[in-house]
Amino acid sequence: MTDHVTQAYLDDESLHGVMAGLDLPPALRAAYGHRLVNRPFFLDEYTAHDVAADVMDFFELLFSLPRRMFDGSFTRFAEALGIPPAEAAIMGSERPPTHGRADIYRVGDAFRLLEINAGSQLGGPDLGELARVIQQDAGFEPFVREHDLRHVNPVEKLLDAVGRDRTIAFLEEGGMLTRFAKGFESFRETCARSGVDVLLGELHELTERNGHLHLHGTKLDVAVRYFNAAQAVGYAELLAKGHKTELYTPLSSYYYGSKSTIALLSEHREVLTDDEKALVDRLVPWTRYVRDVPRDRLRADRENLIVKAAGGFAGAGVHPGWLLTDREWARVLDDVAGQPYVVQERVRPTPDVVPGDDRPWLTTWGWFVTDQGFAGMSIRSMPFADGAVVSYAGNPATKVSGLLVH
Template structure:
């Protein structure tokens, strides 16, 4: 069912030019201005909070997996997820703060969870800035007032979590700061507008002194982590010495962003109580480790399955069966069967409409959550004909938009 504000927007052609006239801040324009969906998205605030509450409960369920399934052993938990021992050794076992994004498809009036991303290393929080600019556009203000529209900003929620009065660095590694330079410039621009000047750097640029981490000579109170456990292994000694500098989020959050956790919950229903089973059934499509599914089942049901690298991001390692030939599908299965990959039931989302474009559009709703609940949205969309990987960094045909709530 189409949201009534969405329908009102689609019915009023005078509103359809809003995305083309937005007064975007310079770094935001450089990062996203050439890849905007030609419409905003809308959602009632009750649903935004209601789905976020389910996502928070789902994260709590993920946090309980080491106890529920492995007797509290993080060594066995890491083995089940396919995490190498050298990475598990630096990840620890602390419960991380709640900071994540759930990537979700809308199916009619329901929402189905494709995967969760746990930790601070998430793309798209600066799309809250796009929501802000749409909301403040002078020509769009009558519509905003008529429908009582507002927005939630993920970067604001991130800064609230780490503390705005502290010295903060966003850290990457392996040249990723350069690869994603436009995105980080947009993050930094957004933080500056919110009154916080953040530093940018990479792990190898850190030094240590008196138990603190320093970046280019500046003592850091907080490191907001954009590097992975894989990248951190060769810097374990530096990170251990920096215990007085908070690492947000800690490397332990890396466990819970693995797609293998969803496979564990989907398969091992015997460890769940009735409410937990209902939550998993409501959110999660059938998901299994590739190695646990008979090959004949995988081959026969190619059109209804998608295979994903358990620790992949930005669309890496994603293989939608319905877009592959039988031969390519079998060869792919042979390649990944001994690696940490999951297979998931295909979710068929409700198409979205973009004014002036008669193609059906495929949208991923990225629900950001923190300990305080709903923290904003990352909207990524593209025509169905452009593939099955809706990832800004992983598919150049993916576009973005902002979300307004009512």
């Protein structure tokens, strides 16, 4: 079913030029201006918050897994997720704040979760800034007023969570700050518009003094983590000494973004209450560890299955069976045998319409949540014909847009 505001937008051709005419801030334009979907996206506020509430409840299930399934042992939990011991050793057992992005497909009136990304190291929060620019566009403003359209900015929600009056650095490692320089400059530009100046750096640039981490001589109150556990292993001593600087989110978040957690919840229904089973059934497609599914079944059901690396991101390690030949699929199954990979039932999303393009479009709705609930959206979309991985960093055919709620 098409959202009534979406239909009103599609029916009014005078509105279809809004994306091309946006006055984007410089860093946002540099990051995304060349890859915008030719339309905004719309969602009713009730659904935005309702799905976010499901995602938050799902996080609660994830946080309970060590206790429910491993007698509180994070060592066993890490082993089950395929996390190397050196990484698990520095991740600890601290319960992290709820902060993440659920990547979701719309299927008719329902929404189905593909994966959940836990922690602060998430792409796309500055697309909330894109939504702000769309909302404030002068030519689009009558439509905004008519339908009472608003936006929620994930970057502002992040700043609320870490504290706007603190000295904040966004930290990466391994040259990733350079690789994703345009994205980080867009983050920083959005923060500056909100009145917060953030620093950018990498782990190797840090020093420690009197229990605080320092970046280029500046004492940090909080370091917003964009590096992962593997990158942090070589800096474990430094991070431990700099314990007076808050790490947001803690490395323990890394456990809960593993796709293996979805396999655990999908398979081990015996540990769930009836309400929890209903939640998992509502959100999650059938998911299992590849190692736990008979090879004959995997080969026979190629058209309906997708294989994913448990800890992959930006589309890395994703193999959609329906886009492969039988021989290619068999080779994938051979290559991933014994590695931390999951297999998931294919979700068939409802196509989206883009003005001026006759092709059906495939959209991933990235629901951001914090401890306070719904925290905005990352919209990524591309024609179905361009693959099955809707990833801005992982597929050059992927474009982005902003979400307005009503």
